[in-house]
Amino acid sequence: MNAPITPTVDAPMIPPELVAPAFAPSTFADRDAVHALFTRLRRDYPLNQVEVPGYDPHWIVTKYADLREIARQDDIFHGGDRSKTLISQAGEELVKQYTGGQSNIFRSLVQLDPPEHKKYRDVAADSFSLASMKALKPMVxxxxxxxxxxxxxxxxxVDFAGEIAFHYPLKVVLDLIGVPEADHPKMLELTQWLFTWADPDLRRPGxxxxxxxEITKTWGIVFDEFEKYYTPIxxxxxxxxxxxxATVLANGKVDGGPLEHRALISYFIIASTAGHDTTAATTGTGMWQLAERPDILAMLKADPALIPxxxxxxxxxxxxxxxxxxSATQDYQIKGRTIKKGDLVYLSYLSANRDEEAFEDPFTFNPLRSPNRHVGFGFGGHTCLGIHLARMEMISFWQQVIPRLKSVTLTGTPRMAESEFVCGPKSVPIRFEVEPD
Known part of the structure; x- marks a missing residue:
């Protein structure tokens, strides 16, 4: 456990009561509240430290430029030495018991650091290249x-999130891996246990x-379930x-030998979960916006070239x-602050993508925004491996739907999942009309 941080005159500590809601999964179900919180942080505490009870101290990075500066330096800011996601002191200690001393149950691309990260990323890089996407396009x-x-x-x-958005990208990525369709519901269930472990509707029973x-216990159960499933495959x-x-990963080589077992299982896990859940969240968000903004639907119908x-x-x-x-591997100076070796750094992508200094009118949904250099796929060496596939999936889907979608409105209030890590709409109830043939 790190020692408490001593605040300095030029870098006051964030009041823990202000930022504590960002450490609670339920906060993120209320988008107005969470955006209000990070807007306040960007204004008053854009790069400061906080110590929330039960957690080690963290720097909170809220600004777009600061996040990109840190995220592109994988050798200085590691993702595997400490937990790559927000976790309590008690939770991280249980992870160490589970793993024999490591701070992450999973050893996927997310948690690997240089030079190991690139070696593992290269195993599947060709499968997700632009050339491979061209070959996959007919299937998608x-x-x-x-x-x-x-x-x-x-x-x-229909509830668009539950009936369509959850399942379309799931089908794409699991077919790509080679998972039989009969097992797709199990993969969706495990994904929801993993990413929405605290949501009352999606969490693990019991x-x-x-x-x-609890988060650590759920992660352990999820890892074990995936290991049991993928080992025979x-x-x-x-x-x-x-x-x-599955063949690419199972027969992949790193330094001339097979992938280390936990890293191999983790590779399958990240492909089987993040490979569809983030796309599902974004697709559900797209329909939510169309239901609230008939002007956008009309614009896209008039000019489908605007869909990308x-x-x-x-x-x-x-x-x-x-x-x-x-976590910092050395002292680092940024914006007049000194992040000390060993300090934890919380990177808020949610805040960076609403940064007023990076995006004009960031709280207006604008499909014509150009350039749109968001960090929704991450940044630097850890940019999402499936970036091209995700874009292709969503563009292809909306190209099929928008020309025939005559109108759409909400029939109730959409509901976001309760998750401090990966979050999206779990319910988007809509009424819609289809253009006549």
Whole structure:
């Protein structure tokens, strides 16, 4: 545990009561409240420290430029030495017990640092390249058509998040991995346990939110479930290679040998969870905006060439991955502050994508925003490996839906998941009309 931080005159500590809500999953279900919090932090405490009871001290990084400066320096700000996501002291201690001393249960690309990170990223880099996306486009377009038809079949009313947005990107990425469709519901369930571990509707049955180590216990259960599922698949693909991502990962090499077991299982986990959940969150957000803004639907119908810009703005607006935590490997000067070696740094992507100094009128959803250099896919060496696939999925889906979507309105209040890490709408109830053939 780090010693308490001594505040300095030029860098006052953030009052813990101000920022404590950002450490609670339930806060993020109220977008107005969470954006008000980070707007206040950007104004009054843009790069300051806080010590919330039960947690080690953190620097809170709220500004776009500061986040990019830190995120691009993977050698100085590590993601694997301490927990890469926000976790209590009690939770991190339980992780260390589970792993034999390491601060992360998972060893995916998210938690790996240089030079190991690049070696593991290179294993699947070709599978997610622009050239590979061109080859995959017919498959993605076919799934997009199928889910567009499923959507239209629900007319005139549907919960778009629960019935469509959750399932379309799930189908794409799990088909790419090589997971049989009968197992897709299990993969969705495990994803929701992992990312929305505290949500009353999506969490693991039997979880105890009064227990500060609940997040760690859930992560351990999720890892074990994925390990149990993917171990025989790995063995099968090594015996009988197929044309899927499971084969690429199972037979991948790092330094001339197979991937380390926990890192290999973690690779499958991140592909099977983050590979669809963030896209689902962004797709649900897109429909939410169309339901609230008929002018945007009319604009996109009149000029479908604007759909890619609409997708980029939904990514900025949604920012499904809201934060990551890094730790400093050395003292570092930024904006007159000194981040000390070993300090924890909370990077708020949610705040950076609403930074008034980086985006004109950031609280207006603007599909014509250009340039739109959001950090919704991260930044630097840890930029999302599936960035091209995610964009292609969303563009393809909206190209199928928007020309035939005559009108759409909300029939109730959309609900966000309760999650301090990966967050998106869990319910988007709509009424809609389909253009006649």
């Amino acid at each position: 377009d076919g799934i997009a058509r199928d889910y567009a038809e499923r959507f239209f079949a629900h007319a005139p009313e 979880s105890n939110l009064e227990d500060p180590t 790995i063995e099968d693909r090594r015996r009988c290679p197929a044309h899927d991502l 810009g609409f997708v980029e703005e939904t990514i900025r607006w949604a920012t499904p991955v809201q934060q990551f935590v890094r």
